[in-house]
Amino acid sequence: MSIIKPAPAAATGNNVAGGQLTGTGGKSRGPAKKHFGIHIFLTVMAAMWLIPLVWTIFTALRPKADTDKYGYFSLGGTFNFDNFVQAWTQGGFAQYALNSALITIPSVVLVLFFASMMAFAVSRVNWKFNVTLLIMFTAGNLLPPQVLAAPLFEMFKLLELPYSVSDSGSLLNTYISVIAVDTAFQIGFVTFVLSNYMKALSSELTEAALVDGAGIWRQYWEIILPLCRPALAAMGTLEVIFIYNDFFWPLLFIQSGDRLPLTTAVNNLQGQFLSNYNLIAAGAMITAIPTLIIYLLLQRHFVAGLTLGSSKG
Amino acid sequence: MSTSTNTSPARAQRPAAAPAGRVRRLSRRDKWVLSFMVGLPTLIQLILVWIPTLLSAALSLTRWNGLSLDDIKPTGVDNYEFIAQNYPPFWPAVQHNVLWLVFLALIATPLGLLLAILLDQNVRGTKIYQSIFFTPVMLSLALIGVIWQLFYNRDSGLLNFLLGTAGTPQAVDWFGDSHVNIWAALIAATWRHAGYVMILYLAGLKGVDPTLREAAQIDGANATQTFFRVIFPAMRPVNVIIIVITVIESLRAFDIVYVINRGTNGLELISALVIQNLVGEGQVIGVGSALAVILLVISLVPITFYLSRAFGKDKEA
Numbered sequence: 001m002s003i004i005k006p007a008p009a010a011a012t013g014n015n016v017a018g019g020q021l022t023g024t025g026g027k028s029r030g031p032a033k034k035h036f037g038i039h040i041f042l043t044v045m046a047a048m049w050l051i052p053l054v055w056t057i058f059t060a061l062r063p064k065a066d067t068d069k070y071g072y073f074s075l076g077g078t079f080n081f082d083n084f085v086q087a088w089t090q091g092g093f094a095q096y097a098l099n100s101a102l103i104t105i106p107s108v109v110l111v112l113f114f115a116s117m118m119a120f121a122v123s124r125v126n127w128k129f130n131v132t133l134l135i136m137f138t139a140g141n142l143l144p145p146q147v148l149a150a151p152l153f154e155m156f157k158l159l160e161l162p163y164s165v166s167d168s169g170s171l172l173n174t175y176i177s178v179i180a181v182d183t184a185f186q187i188g189f190v191t192f193v194l195s196n197y198m199k200a201l202s203s204e205l206t207e208a209a210l211v212d213g214a215g216i217w218r219q220y221w222e223i224i225l226p227l228c229r230p231a232l233a234a235m236g237t238l239e240v241i242f243i244y245n246d247f248f249w250p251l252l253f254i255q256s257g258d259r260l261p262l263t264t265a266v267n268n269l270q271g272q273f274l275s276n277y278n279l280i281a282a283g284a285m286i287t288a289i290p291t292l293i294i295y296l297l298l299q300r301h302f303v304a305g306l307t308l309g310s311s312k313g
Numbered sequence: 314m315s316t317s318t319n320t321s322p323a324r325a326q327r328p329a330a331a332p333a334g335r336v337r338r339l340s341r342r343d344k345w346v347l348s349f350m351v352g353l354p355t356l357i358q359l360i361l362v363w364i365p366t367l368l369s370a371a372l373s374l375t376r377w378n379g380l381s382l383d384d385i386k387p388t389g390v391d392n393y394e395f396i397a398q399n400y401p402p403f404w405p406a407v408q409h410n411v412l413w414l415v416f417l418a419l420i421a422t423p424l425g426l427l428l429a430i431l432l433d434q435n436v437r438g439t440k441i442y443q444s445i446f447f448t449p450v451m452l453s454l455a456l457i458g459v460i461w462q463l464f465y466n467r468d469s470g471l472l473n474f475l476l477g478t479a480g481t482p483q484a485v486d487w488f489g490d491s492h493v494n495i496w497a498a499l500i501a502a503t504w505r506h507a508g509y510v511m512i513l514y515l516a517g518l519k520g521v522d523p524t525l526r527e528a529a530q531i532d533g534a535n536a537t538q539t540f541f542r543v544i545f546p547a548m549r550p551v552n553v554i555i556i557v558i559t560v561i562e563s564l565r566a567f568d569i570v571y572v573i574n575r576g577t578n579g580l581e582l583i584s585a586l587v588i589q590n591l592v593g594e595g596q597v598i599g600v601g602s603a604l605a606v607i608l609l610v611i612s613l614v615p616i617t618f619y620l621s622r623a624f625g626k627d628k629e630a
Binding site: 035038039041042045046049050051052053055056059067072073114115117118120121122125127131133134135136137138139140142143144145146147148149150151152153154155158180181183184185187188191192215216217220241244245246247248251252263264266267269270275277280281284287288291292294295299302303306307 | 339340342343346347349350351353354355357358360361362363364365366368369372379382428431432434436437441442444445446447448449451452453454455456458459460461462463464466468469470471474479501504508509512513516557561564565567568571572583584587588591592598601602605606608609612615616619620623624
């Protein structure tokens with residue numbers, strides 16, 4: 001991954017960004033013996049790190065009848081995926097998963113579109129307020145969301161919509177409210193990262209295009225954006241995770257349980273399945289699956305995104 | 314930043330005066346396009362982030378039940394006085410936020426740094442270790458709350474079994490007992506935070522010029538001296554980001570306590586109190602907004618610190 005990395009993270013380095021999970025490096029320090037203690041420490045830590053997840057999976061795989069009979073802390077009984085099937089069908093997870101997709105996909109597309117335009121304008125064109133605006137965008141992303149909760153809630157409540165568009169008669173309880181705020185909140189961060197990336201691209205690229213009479217839009221869409229593909233892939237992956245994992249905005253805006261995305265629906269697991277911890281564990285694992293799949297497939301982009309723009313709060 | 318050749322022209326274009334000719338070359342159409350490219354995201358940002366922030370400040374000086382706009386009554390700083398003097402959960406929440414910060418800063422962040430240093434030594438299986446420590450970073454804090462609930466539970470949680478207290482009167486409900494639940498929540502939060510710090514420092518360590526390390530060793534510095542006197546200061550940009558992330562995470566902490574018990578009974582946090590005052594019965598928007606403003610003012614400290622580093626003159630250092 002050859003990100004020509006300009007972001008503040010690791011700005012001292014030559015070949016940073018991406019690839020830290022590959023674990024190569026060619027620095028050999030000391031004989032293998034010296035690493036013995038390190039290995040023991042790391043193994044103990046890794047085991048401790050895995051315990052909560054392994055325990056959740058273990059509980060999820062056991063039928064409730066077996067854990068009632070043998071106790072949760074036992075190996076007796078059978079192991080199967082019945083809890084997953086039951087949680088999925090009884091818990092309305094199909095609907096939650098659809099809701100998550102309906103919120104996450106448009107939000108990420110909008111964030112990348114708006115942020116890349118803004119980043120282009122502040123990094124490739126010189127005008128009076130470009131740095132001021134960039135600071136405003138970056139700061140906005142760092143605010144705790146609770147700071148703007150009340151006014152946003154009231155604004156959305158007061159904005160009257162025809163009942164044919166929204167059954168609440170306002171923006172509340174709609175996917176649009178969550179998409180809009182998620183987009184607004186994330187634009188700042190992505191703009192910051194992409195603008196740093198674009199600044200590092202040679203200005204000759206667009207100078208030449210200017211001589212050829214290419215307008216601003218063509219410079220942006222046909223020259224700069226294609227060059228930003230690695231950064232866009234990294235930011236896209238990161239934003240899918242951030243927005244999928246967003247708990248707060250749906251909690252605030254959405255009242256009908258069947259419109260919640262997976263992450264926020266997690267809040268209701270305990271009420272739904274009462275003290276059936278096997279089902280709760282299965283529900284929790286279902287919620288984790290999309291992020292774990294992305295982790296396995298796009299780990300490189302995700303880590304590159306984090307290190308590229310580690311301004312994220 | 315020092316090596317890539319194409320940064321220099323980019324840097325040269327930053328002084329406002331230099332490329333003045335460039336602006337003149339924009340056609341009328343280009344200017345329209347540019348206004349659209351800047352205007353639309355800026356409008357979204359203003360309407361959905363900054364104007365609500367200002368409205369929070371305005372609402373904090375009023376009394377309002379959230380029903381009709383006509384009911385908004387100005388009250389001066391009454392809400393702030395009420396919070397400081399007659400609102401019992403406020404000071405515990407402040408203490409918990411401070412504790413959250415101290416715990417992340419003294420335990421979780423150093424742990425992440427330690428993991429990064431060890432994993433940077435090229436130990437065998439480093440990729441597997443990294444993947445394990447990094448996995449919780451992929452999970453939402455809400456989900457982490459649920460997963461740890463299964464671990465901490467009084468009757469069925471693993472921890473009580475491991476301690477041998479399960480089923481006995483000594484069994485602890487780690488998330489329910491108000492004497493211990495903040496610590497239990499902090500450990501769960503550390504599970505995620507340390508992995509995050511680790512990955513950032515791993516990138517930072519890879520970015521340190523290896524000749525620095527060699528030079529220090531030639532000068533007779535041992536490993537500890539080399540790290541604290543040479544390597545750590547050389548990672549200044551990463552350090553700034555880690556400080557900011559640690560402070561901001563401790564102010565933003567919300568999801569995990571909300572999932573556990575909505576931020577009550579030992580888990581009060583300022584962010585959770587904001588929401589408790591906005592939703593449910595007897596909405597007190599004014600009090601909720603005043604709490605939001607307190608949270609905002611505290612947040613401005615790390616935000617300003619970060620912006621001054623990211624956009625200040627020493628940016629190129």
